[in-house]
Amino acid sequence: MIEQVDFFQKLNNHVQDQKAFVVYRKPGSNTVKSLFQKDTVSHKVSDLSESGFVFAPFNAEADSYLIPAENSNFFEFEYPAASVLDDRSNEKMSSTIDFEFMEKDQKIHENLVQEGINSIKEEKFQKVVLSRSERVQLYDPDPIRILKNLLNKYAQAFVYLWFHPDTGYWLGATPETLLNVERNRFKTMALAGTQMFKGNMDVEWEPKEVEEQKFVTDYILESLQKAKGVENINATNPYSAMAGNLLHICTDISGRLNSLDDLEELVKTLHPTPAVCGLPKEKALQFILKNEDYSREFYSGYLGELNIKSENKRNSNRRNQENQQFTAISKQTDLFVNLRCMKLKDGNARVYIGGGITKDSNAADEWMETVNKAQTMKAVLVK
């Protein structure tokens, strides 16, 4: 642990050197962690057996970047997460949405969504997630200031600032876990459905959204059952999960992974998730690649700790050896889907937003949903 002021001093110096780094805080944690790459080499992931912090794009064919553990300095410091109550200030955000009329963008997005609905009605696939990006002019483009705003505002999200000379600056506050692996246990989640958070977690969900989230859960469970080295799969009941100014329906899924050799296959099974791609995966993916008129790049990709060594102090259970402790060293993987994110470029932020389309979707409502989701990022860009 180091002092917060010392950390930001080190970060400022590292930024001057234009070397890769990442600063992040896991959901609900008070500790901000970071990796500062020591060299200027561009490291790529080959088979997920590497150790470090991974930053992967939506398109699984494109390069995934790595800040390698063995080539980095690790720093961490205490940065207490804002209380859940603070997240309630987001309630006000709905009334402060800037309805500058982006009529052209609205038309393009509604046409895209309508194409998606038509294809679903023609039974080409069941669900597709369609997205767009929006440029926001920054009054102050300092990525460290934006990171601090994200850390203050989003206690329950995975908050990060990533920099790599090849990708530039990316920031985000995502609610979606792709995969957590500790020893031989893994966790993932099925996320779908969106409504504005209005200060109450005990909300009603429309049957359309309950049904959509159930499809997502069933699909993930089915895919996991077919995956190599995966056993003992369990799922919780669905519950409402808060994500900034929004609520989603979430089911936690867990299981046993027999060997870390099967990690790559498990990630391939899960990415891209039905929360960012659709069902069935391959058909929805082809529709997205053909019809979205921009490149998602790292939006709806994944990022996080890959095979990072962690020390667990545990009490020995053996009789007559009370209070004896031993330290177990294991590898930890904690990956998140890159949602509610933005890229900084030339004094602007490009904010990325999307939504799940099913046969019952309405194009105008889907446009409004992306407007609401964009607020998660825009709220940290204002003075």
Ligand SMILES: C=C(O[C@H]1C=CC=C(C(=O)O)[C@@H]1O)C(=O)O
């Ligand atoms: C694709 C996004 O959100 C996903 C995650 C949760 C709920 C979603 C929805 O209700 O459509 C989306 O699937 C995004 O924020 O860009």
